Amino acid sequence: MSTTISPRARIAATGSYIPDFRLTNDALSRMVETNDEWIRERTGIAERRINTTLSNREMAVIAAKRALDASGLDPLDIDIVIASTVTNDNYSPALACYVQADIGASNAFAFDVNAGCSGFVYALDTASAFISAARPGTKPVRHVLIVCSENLSRITDYTDRSSCILFGDGAGAAIVSADDSHGLLSTYIRTDGTGADAITARALAPVIDNGDGTVSNNDASVKAGLVMNGREVYRFAVKAVPEAVEGALAAADLTAADLKYLVMHQANARIIASAVERLGIDPEKAPMNMERYGNTSSASVPILLDELNRAGKLSRGDKLAIAGFGSGLTYGVAIIEW
Known part of the structure; x- marks a missing residue:
């Protein structure tokens, strides 16, 4: 068979x-x-x-x-x-x-x-x-x-x-x-919808009944654009990322010592430093480029991967933990073999 x-x-x-x-x-x-x-x-x-x-x-x-x-x-x-x-x-x-x-x-x-x-x-x-x-x-x-x-x-x-x-x-x-032979080894993906309002991008104000048979959506009290509770996001991230990294590593039967890099979403240097400390990872294994680019949301991880790749810092067989966290509140880690 x-x-x-x-x-x-x-x-x-x-x-x-x-x-x-x-x-x-x-x-x-x-x-x-x-x-x-x-x-x-x-x-x-x-x-x-x-x-x-x-x-x-x-x-x-x-x-x-x-x-x-x-x-x-x-x-x-x-x-x-x-x-x-x-x-x-x-x-x-x-x-x-x-x-x-x-x-x-x-x-x-x-x-x-x-x-x-x-x-x-x-x-x-x-x-x-x-x-x-x-x-x-x-x-x-x-x-x-x-x-x-x-x-x-x-x-x-x-x-x-x-x-x-x-x-x-x-x-x-x-x-x-x-x-x-090579590729994705495991993932650990979660959502905490109770924190959904911590980061929002509001596009339009709600429709208002004007009381005369007409409606409008120009309520000045509703703030459009990106709104974020930074403290809540920080508290979430410093707990969620280590949890997800450890969960994904366990699923792949690996430890943090097996990783070449922890490629994290480039949100904040303090969040990355906290995750590295909690996981016991050498800070040199957690590359950062947010100093030059800031937080580019979902683009930050593939931008950083591309920089590492084009700089010749990734070799066949290297094991990486790729971590994202953000609005939703969503978070997840993928363990890959390059």
Whole structure:
């Protein structure tokens, strides 16, 4: 009797796009009551990139094409396009549909995930499920494009010093391909919906009955854009990330000592330092780039992966823990073998 072993989902190539415009801490100090020392001490951020010229779609397409070029695949080889964003140019259709069209991946079906800053981990787990699934009567999924693109400056309130210091724009992408030996080893994904209001991006005010047969939605008391309870998010993250890393490592029968890197969502240097300390991981194994880019939500993990990859810091067989956490409240960790 023969046994069929399901293929793993391996990150085969990466790509990213970073806008040129640098919004420094000193520049922010001329916009709101803050200063460089205060921001660096609390966040680890020195500057963030702001997209002033492109749509979210255009940023996503650039990152996707760079990943595709690095993979050596033809666009027609892509079976699925999964996009993650909280700043889509339109409410509908999905960002993934635009990317599918713009890169010429006409054989792929496309959809978005909306898991905030956890988006890349959620998308990777979803891609793995499709790649490993046996679906009678359908072509096996071999190649999935994941693209995370965030235009957070479009929803940032630049009068709120507690949040405007954090966010930047950018896009990251990965080609996830079927592999018989390397790839995704385990995931640990959770949601705590009781904290959903800790991070919200409100688009429209509720409709009001004007009492004369008409309605309006211009209630000035409702604040649009990104609203965050930073303290609640911090308390959540410093507990959730170690829990998820330990859970995913246990599922893969590994320990923290087996990891080459802990690739975390680049939200805040203090959160990463806390997670590293709780897990007993060498801080050198937790690379950071938020000093240059700020918090780019779901794009932060694939951007960091692309930087590590293109710098030659990832080798076949390296084991990584990829961690995301954010609005929802969502969190998750994927253990992968590069």
